[in-house]
Amino acid sequence: MxxxxxxxxxxxxxxGCLAGVIFTELLSSVTALxxxxxTAELSWQPKADxxxxxxxxxxxxxxxxxxxxTIAAAFWLHRKL
Incomplete structure (x- = not known):
């Protein structure tokens, strides 16, 4: 590469991440979807002094x-270019 x-x-x-956020916001009011x-949250908080x-x-x-x-679609589009 x-x-x-x-x-x-x-x-x-x-x-792709931004598109996923937009679609999530648009579809969040639809109960069937x-x-x-x-959402699953993953967090990491390293600290040191x-x-x-x-x-x-x-x-x-x-x-x-x-x-x-949407991330998978973005990767697929990149591979097709």
Missing amino acids: THKSTWTLILFLIL SFLTK FNLIKYDLFIQVKLNLISMI
Whole structure:
């Protein structure tokens, strides 16, 4: 995979994530499709205090079926280009 291809893949995946968020918001009011919008949260919070350097980082990822489908579609579109 070339350098340019790596950046386009990252762009496609970010756009896929954003599309998943938009579709989730649009479909969240439809009760028949609630299984698509049910979210699982993954979080990681590393902390350290070394007297010289102190850091506190919080990373949270919210995944649902729509997000996974749009990320897979973005990857598939990238492979087709």
